[in-house]
Amino acid sequence: MALNYTMDDLLRALVEHGGSDLHIRVGLPPLVRIRGDLTPLNYPPLTPEDAEELMFSLMNEERKRKFLETNELDMAYSVKDVARFRVNALRQQGYVGGVMRCIPYEIKTLEQLGLPPVIKDIVLRPRGLVLVTGPTGSGKTTTLAAMIRYINETTAKHIITIEDPIEFVHEDIKSIVQQREVHEDTHSFQNALKHVLRQAPDVILVGELRDLETIHLAITAAETGHLVFGTLHTTDAAQTVDRAIDVFPPDQQAQIRMQLSVTILAIICQTLLPTADRQSRIAAFEIMIATPAIRSLIREGKTHQLPTEIQQGGELGMQALDGHLVQLLVSGKVTYEEALLKCGNPKEFEMRVEKAFSQRGLPLPTQMTSQAPASGQAGQQRK
Structure with missing residues (x-):
């Protein structure tokens, strides 16, 4: 049964939701990554035929031939007045799938x-x-x-x-x-x-x-x-x-x-x-x-x-990365929990945060005071 939507429709939905990636995988509805988390769009799970139809719609005959030969393909694709997308087509467990990453037309400063x-x-x-x-x-x-x-x-x-x-x-x-x-x-x-x-x-x-x-x-x-x-x-x-x-x-x-x-x-x-x-x-x-x-x-x-x-x-x-993370934390742009996941040395990072907040007369982040034991465990796992 033919799909009642196109890949362009999915890519527009990705941009409208403020997502970064669109995932096409057999057995699941189309998924969009929004602020790091995968969220299903309101469509039925994809059949093998659905996934092929969607992915092959992005390819001309030459690119389709390359994909069928290698089972891998990187390419760019544009939806007029919407955005450009970096496309990675692939096979997994014998089925066609892919990931489309949104590349805004605007180049940031x-x-x-x-x-x-x-x-x-x-x-x-x-x-x-x-x-x-x-x-x-x-x-x-x-x-x-x-x-x-x-x-x-x-x-x-x-x-x-x-x-x-x-x-x-x-x-x-x-x-x-x-x-x-x-x-x-x-x-x-x-x-x-x-x-x-x-x-x-x-x-x-x-x-x-x-x-x-x-x-x-x-x-x-x-x-x-x-x-x-x-x-x-x-x-x-x-x-x-x-x-x-x-x-x-x-x-x-x-x-x-x-x-x-x-x-x-x-x-x-x-x-x-x-x-x-x-x-x-x-x-x-x-x-x-x-x-x-x-x-x-x-x-x-x-x-x-x-x-x-x-x-x-x-x-x-x-x-240093940890120093920049402290700056972002002090300015309220990120949370302590997320900064801790990205820092290089959790124990040293904790001391930097305490010093930076103390010098500015600011209260410590609530996540820091409530999750102090967990931060030590996180540091041990990363080592």
């Missing part, structure tokens, strides 16, 4: 994301490497889009992005922006990066630094006088540096460590958490700026000392 002014200085540097990291769904693409927007609005540059898929679409403002989509405009990240230097770019954005060759090409591009942006799925600056170096064979790591110490400008690690009113989500950031001391630690392989340098680098624009 750096200020709207809560990034400090030092980031504006960083993204206008003529050369170097800027890494934006965090788990899947933490807003890395949104942050990168805001950075490209700022460059585009303030300077006359040639910007080339390599993405899989293209999510935010940039119009030329002061700069020329060329956006290349993997599998559509180029075979792979590596292939695009091998040729990008011949295209006379000033700024290069690599959607994901997935492997050794891509990381090496990105570092080389930064080393040869370009401003390069990239992402990794790491949670802090120290882990990011280690991950970038550890993908290389041992006999190459000393050279890569040296190159990275010279080219790195900043590492921005982020996570998302619900706002206190649970009406939206807000990003918390760890920000590492490449000072001479930071570069020396990277060069010498002493990445375990990076958190201390970040903690002490506040006057230079650096901030």
